Amino acid sequence: MCRHLAYLGPPRTLHELLYAAPHSLHVQSWAPRKQRYGTVNADGFGAGWYLPDAPEPLRYRRAMPMWGDASFADAARALGSRCVVAAVRDATPGFGSDESGAQPLRAGRLLFSHNGAVADDEALAAALPPPPGVLEARGALDSAPLFGHTVRLWRRSGNLAGALADTVRRARELSEGRYNLLASDGESIAATAAGDTLYTLREPGGGVFLASEPFDDSDAWEEIPDGSVVTATREGTEAVPIDRRRQTRPTPGGDPCSASTTT
Template sequence: MCRHLAYLGPPERLGDLLIEPAHSLYRQSWAPRRQRYGTVNADGFGVGWYADGDPVPARYRRAGPIWADQSLADLARVVRSGAVLAAVRDATLAGADAEAAAAPFAAGPWLFSHNGAVAGWPRSLAPLAETLPAADLLSLEARNDSALVWALVLARLRGGDEEGQALADTVLDVAAAAPASRLNLLLTNGETVMATAWGDTLWYLAEPGRRTVVASEPYDDDPHWQEVPDRTLLAASRTDVLLTPLKDPSDALAHTPTPGSARAEGDPAPKEPST
């Protein structure tokens, strides 16, 4: 269900990142190697990048498959950037939002992508949607699960949360409201990349001090690609990568004692009632 990629490093042509590698994001649109759900990512694509001296990224998005866009080749040949986020989309449900539903979503300095699907969409997230200001809901770019997840992340960012905390808390909230959701999120501000591995594959390639790539799957056969464990928050810059485990809310529920439940080994024995 979708593939995405974020790059931080020396300025590179978009084509060298997204099209030329043997197993590039371009090729992953019809022949992904490690995608667990869905087989073809032909419901839109998008590329976001940062230009020197401008903190607000540019975007190029289309509703159709990436291989059918003849303008992308020219764009990818001449545009260079040291910070890129791109995605190819496999829609959760059919919709009429066209390129507005394609990642990356954007606001201010941020680019965002969601690889996965929200279980039980849209009813499952109605309670979370109700926590958002009406203006945020009316400003959604598209009426799909990814756009609402982005709105939840963005509300936390605008409320002052750090980027990693905003992603992690949103994933935990959505997973609690809609168990079995797949929530691989990707966020960049042009200087750092935050990502979650939650239900689908996530990999990274790091050359400390030079470049970092975070992607749904490796775009080449470089042996230095490393897989991120499931239920993990990744925080990356051009110099380092930090992995932090995320606690599945269903685990906490599974270990919450219920009235009359058997006492777990090591728990103190109940006291006799006083008279």
């Protein structure tokens, strides 16, 4: 159910990141190699990217298959960033394929993607109401409560990996599901391996990727063990068991406009 990717490092064009590789996210929209659930990701796609002078990341989302949008493939050659989150979607049965379901979702400087499916989405929606002002956490998709809870925890602590790990733990208390989550605040990227594949690649030039599957055949890719949460910054990559990663005391990096947010 879906493929996603995040990049952090020296500026790269979106075309380099999403189209150029032999098994790029673009190719994964119709021919994923590691996808365990579903065979094609034709229910929409999206990309979000950070610019130095923008208060929040820019974003492009469509309800159509990624392979059907030749105009974005052209525009992507002129769009560059040091940090990108992108996804192609295979919609969970019972949910529509309109543009509002295409990820990444966005709240302030946070970009978020969910690769997976929730068995009891009503249980999550009832127990994890959306935080104030986060309209996309009210969307008609099983990822919405996961997004809203991640935003709530991230706003409190600024701890991106901790927010993802705590969200997975809470979601598992409420429903069976596959909870591969991916997020960025523009300075780091973090993801969980919780029911589906996740890989990381650190390039010699300083760039780092977290992705559902490798986009090339490089031996440098490392698979993240299931049950892990991984954080990647420009300095390094750390993966620990989800059950060991807990929220810490508030640190810089959360949404500065939401310090007073409560549940």
